[in-house]
Amino acid sequence: MQAPVMVLNMNTKRETGRKAQMGNIAAAKAVADIIRTTLGPRSMLKMILDPMGGIVMTNDGNAILREVDVSHPAAKNMIELSRTQDEEVGDGTTSVIILAGELLTVGEPFLTRGMHPRNIVGAYIKALDETIVTLDKLCVPLNLEDRSQVLMLVKSCLGTKFVSRFGDQVANMAIDAVKTVTVVHPNGKREIDIKRYARI
Numbered sequence: 001m002q003a004p005v006m007v008l009n010m011n012t013k014r015e016t017g018r019k020a021q022m023g024n025i026a027a028a029k030a031v032a033d034i035i036r037t038t039l040g041p042r043s044m045l046k047m048i049l050d051p052m053g054g055i056v057m058t059n060d061g062n063a064i065l066r067e068v069d070v071s072h073p074a075a076k077n078m079i080e081l082s083r084t085q086d087e088e089v090g091d092g093t094t095s096v097i098i099l100a101g102e103l104l105t106v107g108e109p110f111l112t113r114g115m116h117p118r119n120i121v122g123a124y125i126k127a128l129d130e131t132i133v134t135l136d137k138l139c140v141p142l143n144l145e146d147r148s149q150v151l152m153l154v155k156s157c158l159g160t161k162f163v164s165r166f167g168d169q170v171a172n173m174a175i176d177a178v179k180t181v182t183v184v185h186p187n188g189k190r191e192i193d194i195k196r197y198a199r200i
Contacts, residue, residue, distance in 0.1 A: 021111055024074035025104045031078040032101025034068065035061040039094045061094030062086045091157065150175055 037044045038059040048056045048067045058064060065079045078097055085096045107120045143149055154171040183193040 027072040027074040028104050031075045
């Protein structure tokens with residue numbers, strides 16, 4: 001039986017072993033560095049030129065990464081991670097990319113010392129368990145009927161957004177909008193009232 005013939009691009013490179021691992025970490029760190037400055041209260045807007053020639057200014061990590069064209073598999077995974085975070089949670093796209101980049105940066109010295117990736121992943125899992133225990137100690141119950149508590153939570157989410165300059169006004173509008181379209185069933189379940197309001 002004849003071996004299959006593969007036609008590849010002249011620029012295609014095949015990397016294996018330690019070199020491939022270091023290349024993946026470098027690519028992931030490069031993606032994280034793109035959006036690092038868009039996080040926090042002193043975040044900066046990025047000016048993006050889209051394929052149609054239009055200019056977009058944003059500090060939303062997911063919007064920036066949607067416009068980035070990458071070919072490296074690890075960089076593509078980082079962008080996919082941002083998309084998944086946006087679809088599943090709706091927030092924290094920038095944070096999750098920066099956190100993933102930092103986790104890979106921390107693991108890099110252990111790889112250079114020859115430690116097996118399985119041991120490094122095991123250490124990450126132990127760190128995750130410790131983090132969950134710590135978060136359980138720090139968390140506080142949220143009473144959705146207490147407007148001041150909900151307002152404080154919404155304002156903390158809007159802290160890095162462009163609308164943060166309008167403070168209480170936008171936070172109050174957001175709470176009123178959610179309460180308007182949310183229906184509470186007798187069993188305590190909450191859902192969007194799609195009979196009277198469109199789900200976007």
